[in-house]
Amino acid sequence: MLSGVEAALAEASSPSWTQRVRAGRVLASFADVPEAAEALLGLLLDVEDTAVTRQTAEALARVGMVTAVRLIALAVAEADDNQADWLQTGVHDALVGVGGGPDVAAACGELVRDPEEAVRRGAAEIWVWTGDTRH
Template identity: 85%
Template sequence: MTSGLERALAEASSPSWTQRVRAGRDLASFADVPEAAEALVGLLLDAEDTAVTRQTAKALARVGTVAAIRLIALAVAEADDNRADWLQAGVHDALVGPDGAPDIAAACGKLARDPEEAVRRGAADISVWTGDTRC
Protein backbone atom coordinates (compact mmCIF):
# COMPACT_ATOMS: atom_id res chain seq x y z
CA MET A 1 0.00 0.00 0.00
CA THR A 2 1.16 3.52 -0.66
CA SER A 3 1.95 5.70 2.32
CA GLY A 4 -0.81 8.17 1.31
CA LEU A 5 -3.37 5.41 1.30
CA GLU A 6 -2.11 4.08 4.63
CA ARG A 7 -2.25 7.57 6.18
CA ALA A 8 -5.79 8.13 4.89
CA LEU A 9 -6.92 4.74 6.19
CA ALA A 10 -5.53 5.63 9.62
CA GLU A 11 -7.25 9.03 9.56
CA ALA A 12 -10.58 7.37 8.70
CA SER A 13 -10.83 6.11 12.29
CA SER A 14 -9.54 9.30 13.92
CA PRO A 15 -11.54 10.88 16.74
CA SER A 16 -11.11 14.21 14.89
CA TRP A 17 -13.92 14.95 12.44
CA THR A 18 -11.58 17.14 10.38
CA GLN A 19 -9.17 14.24 9.93
CA ARG A 20 -12.06 11.95 8.95
CA VAL A 21 -13.22 14.52 6.37
CA ARG A 22 -9.68 14.62 4.95
CA ALA A 23 -9.60 10.82 4.91
CA GLY A 24 -12.85 10.72 2.91
CA ARG A 25 -11.43 13.13 0.34
CA ASP A 26 -8.12 11.30 0.13
CA LEU A 27 -9.65 7.82 -0.07
CA ALA A 28 -12.24 8.68 -2.74
CA SER A 29 -9.82 8.00 -5.58
CA PHE A 30 -9.18 4.54 -4.08
CA ALA A 31 -12.86 3.50 -4.11
CA ASP A 32 -11.99 0.30 -5.96
CA VAL A 33 -9.47 -0.81 -3.30
CA PRO A 34 -11.27 -3.10 -0.80
CA GLU A 35 -9.67 -1.59 2.33
CA ALA A 36 -10.46 1.92 1.18
CA ALA A 37 -14.00 0.97 0.13
CA GLU A 38 -14.74 -0.40 3.60
CA ALA A 39 -13.39 2.75 5.25
CA LEU A 40 -15.32 4.98 2.84
CA VAL A 41 -18.66 3.32 3.61
CA GLY A 42 -17.89 3.86 7.29
CA LEU A 43 -17.19 7.53 6.62
CA LEU A 44 -20.37 7.91 4.57
CA LEU A 45 -22.32 6.56 7.54
CA ASP A 46 -20.23 8.43 10.16
CA ALA A 47 -22.27 8.50 13.35
CA GLU A 48 -20.30 11.34 14.91
CA ASP A 49 -20.47 14.16 12.37
CA THR A 50 -22.62 14.85 9.33
CA ALA A 51 -19.83 16.92 7.75
CA VAL A 52 -17.89 13.68 7.31
CA THR A 53 -20.87 12.11 5.54
CA ARG A 54 -21.45 15.11 3.27
CA GLN A 55 -17.82 15.71 2.32
CA THR A 56 -17.12 12.02 1.67
CA ALA A 57 -20.21 11.76 -0.55
CA LYS A 58 -19.11 14.89 -2.40
CA ALA A 59 -15.61 13.52 -2.95
CA LEU A 60 -16.90 10.18 -4.22
CA ALA A 61 -19.45 11.85 -6.50
CA ARG A 62 -16.68 14.03 -7.95
CA VAL A 63 -14.65 10.90 -8.69
CA GLY A 64 -17.79 9.57 -10.37
CA THR A 65 -16.57 6.07 -11.18
CA VAL A 66 -18.94 3.13 -10.88
CA ALA A 67 -16.91 1.95 -7.86
CA ALA A 68 -17.25 5.36 -6.17
CA ILE A 69 -20.97 5.73 -6.83
CA ARG A 70 -21.52 2.12 -5.72
CA LEU A 71 -20.20 3.03 -2.26
CA ILE A 72 -22.63 5.95 -2.02
CA ALA A 73 -25.43 3.62 -3.13
CA LEU A 74 -24.52 1.11 -0.42
CA ALA A 75 -24.54 3.86 2.18
CA VAL A 76 -27.90 5.19 0.94
CA ALA A 77 -29.40 1.74 1.31
CA GLU A 78 -28.22 1.55 4.94
CA ALA A 79 -28.83 5.17 5.95
CA ASP A 80 -31.68 6.51 8.02
CA ASP A 81 -33.58 9.48 6.57
CA ASN A 82 -31.34 12.07 8.23
CA ARG A 83 -28.12 10.46 7.03
CA ALA A 84 -29.60 10.02 3.53
CA ASP A 85 -30.31 13.77 3.46
CA TRP A 86 -26.62 14.46 4.12
CA LEU A 87 -25.57 11.94 1.47
CA GLN A 88 -27.88 13.69 -0.98
CA ALA A 89 -26.41 17.07 0.00
CA GLY A 90 -22.91 15.80 -0.75
CA VAL A 91 -23.92 14.47 -4.16
CA HIS A 92 -25.68 17.76 -4.89
CA ASP A 93 -22.56 19.72 -3.84
CA ALA A 94 -20.53 17.77 -6.38
CA LEU A 95 -23.07 18.36 -9.14
CA VAL A 96 -23.26 22.13 -8.65
CA GLY A 97 -19.59 22.71 -7.86
CA PRO A 98 -17.41 24.77 -10.19
CA ASP A 99 -16.11 21.68 -11.97
CA GLY A 100 -19.35 19.74 -11.79
CA ALA A 101 -19.23 15.99 -11.50
CA PRO A 102 -18.80 13.19 -13.99
CA ASP A 103 -21.93 11.57 -15.33
CA ILE A 104 -23.30 10.12 -12.12
CA ALA A 105 -26.44 8.99 -13.95
CA ALA A 106 -24.35 6.78 -16.24
CA ALA A 107 -22.76 5.10 -13.22
CA CYS A 108 -26.22 4.63 -11.68
CA GLY A 109 -27.38 3.05 -14.94
CA LYS A 110 -24.63 0.45 -14.63
CA LEU A 111 -25.41 -0.07 -10.96
CA ALA A 112 -29.07 -0.70 -11.79
CA ARG A 113 -27.87 -4.14 -12.92
CA ASP A 114 -25.68 -4.79 -9.86
CA PRO A 115 -26.20 -8.25 -8.35
CA GLU A 116 -26.66 -6.71 -4.89
CA GLU A 117 -30.22 -5.47 -4.31
CA ALA A 118 -29.11 -2.78 -1.84
CA VAL A 119 -26.84 -1.27 -4.49
CA ARG A 120 -29.65 -1.23 -7.07
CA ARG A 121 -31.98 0.43 -4.57
CA GLY A 122 -29.39 3.04 -3.55
CA ALA A 123 -28.48 3.77 -7.17
CA ALA A 124 -32.16 4.37 -7.96
CA ASP A 125 -32.32 6.94 -5.15
CA ILE A 126 -29.17 8.67 -6.38
CA SER A 127 -30.62 8.79 -9.91
CA VAL A 128 -33.65 10.63 -8.58
CA TRP A 129 -31.36 13.09 -6.77
CA THR A 130 -29.57 13.85 -10.04
CA GLY A 131 -32.85 14.33 -11.89
CA ASP A 132 -32.33 11.20 -13.98
CA THR A 133 -35.02 8.60 -13.37
CA ARG A 134 -33.86 6.09 -16.01
CA CYS A 135 -32.41 3.79 -13.33
Template identity: 80%
Template structure:
Protein backbone atom coordinates in the same frame (compact mmCIF):
# COMPACT_ATOMS: atom_id res chain seq x y z
CA UNK B 1 -0.42 -0.53 -0.19
CA UNK B 2 0.76 3.04 -0.80
CA UNK B 3 1.72 5.26 2.10
CA UNK B 4 -1.01 7.78 1.13
CA UNK B 5 -3.65 5.09 1.28
CA UNK B 6 -2.32 3.79 4.60
CA UNK B 7 -2.31 7.28 6.10
CA UNK B 8 -5.86 8.01 4.92
CA UNK B 9 -7.11 4.68 6.28
CA UNK B 10 -5.57 5.50 9.66
CA UNK B 11 -7.01 9.01 9.64
CA UNK B 12 -10.51 7.65 8.98
CA UNK B 13 -10.76 6.42 12.57
CA UNK B 14 -9.59 9.68 14.11
CA UNK B 15 -11.71 11.27 16.87
CA UNK B 16 -11.35 14.56 14.95
CA UNK B 17 -14.14 15.12 12.45
CA UNK B 18 -11.80 17.31 10.39
CA UNK B 19 -9.35 14.45 10.01
CA UNK B 20 -12.19 12.08 9.07
CA UNK B 21 -13.31 14.57 6.40
CA UNK B 22 -9.76 14.72 5.05
CA UNK B 23 -9.63 10.91 5.06
CA UNK B 24 -12.88 10.74 3.08
CA UNK B 25 -11.52 13.13 0.47
CA UNK B 26 -8.20 11.29 0.29
CA UNK B 27 -9.79 7.85 0.08
CA UNK B 28 -12.32 8.78 -2.62
CA UNK B 29 -9.84 8.05 -5.38
CA UNK B 30 -9.20 4.61 -3.84
CA UNK B 31 -12.87 3.52 -3.93
CA UNK B 32 -11.89 0.55 -6.08
CA UNK B 33 -9.70 -0.83 -3.26
CA UNK B 34 -11.90 -3.09 -1.09
CA UNK B 35 -10.39 -1.95 2.22
CA UNK B 36 -10.83 1.70 1.27
CA UNK B 37 -14.39 1.11 0.05
CA UNK B 38 -15.34 -0.44 3.38
CA UNK B 39 -13.87 2.50 5.30
CA UNK B 40 -15.57 4.98 2.95
CA UNK B 41 -18.98 3.44 3.66
CA UNK B 42 -18.25 3.94 7.37
CA UNK B 43 -17.34 7.58 6.76
CA UNK B 44 -20.49 8.13 4.72
CA UNK B 45 -22.51 6.75 7.64
CA UNK B 46 -20.55 8.74 10.27
CA UNK B 47 -22.81 9.13 13.30
CA UNK B 48 -20.77 11.84 14.98
CA UNK B 49 -20.63 14.59 12.36
CA UNK B 50 -22.69 15.24 9.25
CA UNK B 51 -19.81 17.13 7.62
CA UNK B 52 -17.98 13.82 7.28
CA UNK B 53 -20.99 12.32 5.49
CA UNK B 54 -21.56 15.32 3.23
CA UNK B 55 -17.97 15.96 2.22
CA UNK B 56 -17.12 12.30 1.68
CA UNK B 57 -20.19 11.93 -0.56
CA UNK B 58 -19.17 15.03 -2.47
CA UNK B 59 -15.60 13.74 -2.95
CA UNK B 60 -16.85 10.37 -4.19
CA UNK B 61 -19.36 11.97 -6.57
CA UNK B 62 -16.60 14.21 -7.95
CA UNK B 63 -14.47 11.12 -8.62
CA UNK B 64 -17.55 9.72 -10.35
CA UNK B 65 -16.19 6.27 -11.15
CA UNK B 66 -18.38 3.20 -10.87
CA UNK B 67 -16.58 2.07 -7.69
CA UNK B 68 -17.00 5.54 -6.14
CA UNK B 69 -20.72 5.74 -6.90
CA UNK B 70 -21.13 2.13 -5.77
CA UNK B 71 -19.75 3.11 -2.34
CA UNK B 72 -22.32 5.92 -2.10
CA UNK B 73 -25.04 3.48 -3.17
CA UNK B 74 -24.06 0.99 -0.46
CA UNK B 75 -24.18 3.74 2.15
CA UNK B 76 -27.49 5.06 0.85
CA UNK B 77 -29.03 1.61 1.22
CA UNK B 78 -28.04 1.56 4.92
CA UNK B 79 -28.55 5.24 5.76
CA UNK B 80 -31.19 6.56 8.10
CA UNK B 81 -33.23 9.55 6.90
CA UNK B 82 -30.79 12.13 8.29
CA UNK B 83 -27.75 10.42 6.78
CA UNK B 84 -29.56 10.06 3.45
CA UNK B 85 -30.27 13.81 3.45
CA UNK B 86 -26.56 14.56 3.93
CA UNK B 87 -25.53 11.99 1.32
CA UNK B 88 -27.92 13.64 -1.11
CA UNK B 89 -26.56 17.09 -0.24
CA UNK B 90 -22.99 15.93 -0.86
CA UNK B 91 -23.87 14.44 -4.23
CA UNK B 92 -25.77 17.59 -5.15
CA UNK B 93 -22.82 19.78 -4.10
CA UNK B 94 -20.57 17.84 -6.48
CA UNK B 95 -23.02 18.10 -9.37
CA UNK B 96 -23.63 21.84 -9.10
CA UNK B 97 -20.11 22.86 -8.08
CA UNK B 98 -17.93 24.94 -10.37
CA UNK B 99 -16.27 21.90 -11.92
CA UNK B 100 -19.36 19.71 -11.89
CA UNK B 101 -18.95 15.97 -11.63
CA UNK B 102 -18.70 13.09 -14.06
CA UNK B 103 -21.91 11.46 -15.17
CA UNK B 104 -23.23 10.13 -11.87
CA UNK B 105 -26.57 9.28 -13.49
CA UNK B 106 -24.84 7.00 -16.03
CA UNK B 107 -23.02 5.18 -13.23
CA UNK B 108 -26.34 4.71 -11.43
CA UNK B 109 -27.91 3.24 -14.56
CA UNK B 110 -25.09 0.67 -14.71
CA UNK B 111 -25.33 -0.02 -10.97
CA UNK B 112 -29.05 -0.69 -11.38
CA UNK B 113 -27.93 -4.06 -12.77
CA UNK B 114 -25.47 -4.82 -9.95
CA UNK B 115 -25.83 -8.33 -8.49
CA UNK B 116 -26.05 -6.91 -4.96
CA UNK B 117 -29.57 -5.79 -4.04
CA UNK B 118 -28.35 -3.06 -1.66
CA UNK B 119 -26.32 -1.50 -4.47
CA UNK B 120 -29.32 -1.53 -6.81
CA UNK B 121 -31.51 0.05 -4.13
CA UNK B 122 -28.93 2.72 -3.30
CA UNK B 123 -28.32 3.49 -6.97
CA UNK B 124 -32.06 4.03 -7.41
CA UNK B 125 -31.98 6.53 -4.54
CA UNK B 126 -29.02 8.38 -6.06
CA UNK B 127 -30.80 8.47 -9.43
CA UNK B 128 -33.71 10.32 -7.86
CA UNK B 129 -31.26 12.80 -6.31
CA UNK B 130 -29.72 13.58 -9.70
CA UNK B 131 -32.99 14.08 -11.59
CA UNK B 132 -33.04 17.57 -13.03
CA UNK B 133 -29.46 18.24 -11.94
CA UNK B 134 -26.69 18.81 -14.40
CA UNK B 135 -25.22 15.30 -14.75
Protein backbone atom coordinates in the same frame (compact mmCIF):
# COMPACT_ATOMS: atom_id res chain seq x y z
CA MET C 1 -0.23 0.78 -0.89
CA LEU C 2 0.97 4.33 -0.99
CA SER C 3 1.91 5.99 2.26
CA GLY C 4 -0.71 8.73 1.67
CA VAL C 5 -3.40 6.08 1.44
CA GLU C 6 -2.11 4.37 4.57
CA ALA C 7 -2.19 7.69 6.43
CA ALA C 8 -5.73 8.35 5.19
CA LEU C 9 -6.81 4.88 6.31
CA ALA C 10 -5.51 5.70 9.79
CA GLU C 11 -7.28 9.08 9.76
CA ALA C 12 -10.57 7.40 8.80
CA SER C 13 -10.91 6.13 12.37
CA SER C 14 -9.64 9.30 14.03
CA PRO C 15 -11.72 10.92 16.78
CA SER C 16 -11.22 14.22 14.91
CA TRP C 17 -13.97 14.92 12.39
CA THR C 18 -11.60 17.08 10.33
CA GLN C 19 -9.19 14.18 9.97
CA ARG C 20 -12.05 11.87 8.96
CA VAL C 21 -13.16 14.41 6.34
CA ARG C 22 -9.61 14.59 5.00
CA ALA C 23 -9.49 10.79 4.90
CA GLY C 24 -12.71 10.67 2.87
CA ARG C 25 -11.34 13.14 0.33
CA VAL C 26 -8.05 11.27 -0.05
CA LEU C 27 -9.56 7.79 -0.15
CA ALA C 28 -12.30 8.68 -2.68
CA SER C 29 -9.87 8.18 -5.56
CA PHE C 30 -9.10 4.70 -4.22
CA ALA C 31 -12.71 3.47 -3.98
CA ASP C 32 -11.74 0.36 -5.93
CA VAL C 33 -9.20 -0.68 -3.26
CA PRO C 34 -10.96 -2.97 -0.74
CA GLU C 35 -9.39 -1.41 2.37
CA ALA C 36 -10.25 2.09 1.16
CA ALA C 37 -13.79 1.04 0.19
CA GLU C 38 -14.42 -0.35 3.66
CA ALA C 39 -13.16 2.85 5.29
CA LEU C 40 -15.17 5.02 2.90
CA LEU C 41 -18.40 3.19 3.66
CA GLY C 42 -17.77 3.82 7.35
CA LEU C 43 -17.15 7.50 6.65
CA LEU C 44 -20.33 7.78 4.57
CA LEU C 45 -22.29 6.42 7.52
CA ASP C 46 -20.33 8.37 10.17
CA VAL C 47 -22.43 8.58 13.32
CA GLU C 48 -20.35 11.29 14.95
CA ASP C 49 -20.49 14.15 12.44
CA THR C 50 -22.66 14.87 9.40
CA ALA C 51 -19.84 16.88 7.79
CA VAL C 52 -17.93 13.63 7.35
CA THR C 53 -20.93 12.02 5.62
CA ARG C 54 -21.57 15.02 3.39
CA GLN C 55 -17.98 15.66 2.33
CA THR C 56 -17.16 12.00 1.74
CA ALA C 57 -20.25 11.66 -0.47
CA GLU C 58 -19.23 14.77 -2.37
CA ALA C 59 -15.68 13.49 -2.87
CA LEU C 60 -16.91 10.12 -4.15
CA ALA C 61 -19.47 11.75 -6.45
CA ARG C 62 -16.75 14.00 -7.89
CA VAL C 63 -14.64 10.93 -8.63
CA GLY C 64 -17.69 9.54 -10.43
CA MET C 65 -16.32 6.04 -11.00
CA VAL C 66 -18.85 3.24 -10.76
CA THR C 67 -16.97 1.85 -7.74
CA ALA C 68 -17.18 5.24 -6.01
CA VAL C 69 -20.89 5.73 -6.70
CA ARG C 70 -21.54 2.11 -5.66
CA LEU C 71 -20.27 2.97 -2.18
CA ILE C 72 -22.66 5.92 -1.97
CA ALA C 73 -25.48 3.63 -3.13
CA LEU C 74 -24.65 1.09 -0.41
CA ALA C 75 -24.61 3.88 2.17
CA VAL C 76 -27.96 5.23 0.95
CA ALA C 77 -29.48 1.78 1.34
CA GLU C 78 -28.23 1.55 4.95
CA ALA C 79 -28.65 5.17 6.01
CA ASP C 80 -31.22 6.54 8.40
CA ASP C 81 -33.22 9.56 7.20
CA ASN C 82 -30.76 12.10 8.57
CA GLN C 83 -27.74 10.37 7.02
CA ALA C 84 -29.61 10.02 3.71
CA ASP C 85 -30.26 13.78 3.70
CA TRP C 86 -26.55 14.48 4.15
CA LEU C 87 -25.57 11.91 1.52
CA GLN C 88 -27.95 13.64 -0.90
CA THR C 89 -26.51 17.04 0.00
CA GLY C 90 -22.98 15.79 -0.66
CA VAL C 91 -23.95 14.35 -4.04
CA HIS C 92 -25.78 17.58 -4.88
CA ASP C 93 -22.70 19.63 -3.92
CA ALA C 94 -20.64 17.59 -6.39
CA LEU C 95 -23.24 17.93 -9.15
CA VAL C 96 -23.47 21.72 -8.89
CA GLY C 97 -19.80 22.38 -8.12
CA VAL C 98 -17.02 23.18 -10.56
CA GLY C 99 -16.88 20.41 -13.15
CA GLY C 100 -20.09 18.91 -11.80
CA GLY C 101 -20.55 15.19 -11.45
CA PRO C 102 -21.70 14.12 -14.91
CA ASP C 103 -20.54 10.55 -14.42
CA VAL C 104 -22.80 10.01 -11.40
CA ALA C 105 -25.95 9.47 -13.48
CA ALA C 106 -24.10 7.16 -15.87
CA ALA C 107 -22.73 5.15 -12.94
CA CYS C 108 -26.24 4.87 -11.49
CA GLY C 109 -27.44 3.61 -14.87
CA GLU C 110 -25.02 0.72 -14.52
CA LEU C 111 -25.63 0.16 -10.83
CA VAL C 112 -29.40 -0.23 -11.12
CA ARG C 113 -28.53 -3.60 -12.70
CA ASP C 114 -26.10 -4.60 -9.91
CA PRO C 115 -26.59 -8.12 -8.52
CA GLU C 116 -26.88 -6.72 -4.98
CA GLU C 117 -30.38 -5.45 -4.18
CA ALA C 118 -29.14 -2.76 -1.76
CA VAL C 119 -26.91 -1.30 -4.48
CA ARG C 120 -29.78 -1.26 -6.99
CA ARG C 121 -32.07 0.47 -4.49
CA GLY C 122 -29.46 3.07 -3.49
CA ALA C 123 -28.45 3.72 -7.10
CA ALA C 124 -32.06 4.29 -8.11
CA GLU C 125 -32.42 6.87 -5.36
CA ILE C 126 -29.17 8.64 -6.31
CA TRP C 127 -30.25 8.63 -9.95
CA VAL C 128 -33.33 10.61 -8.94
CA TRP C 129 -31.07 13.09 -7.13
CA THR C 130 -29.11 13.71 -10.33
CA GLY C 131 -32.23 14.83 -12.17
CA ASP C 132 -31.47 12.37 -14.99
CA THR C 133 -34.81 11.18 -16.32
CA ARG C 134 -33.60 8.39 -18.64
CA HIS C 135 -34.48 5.54 -16.25
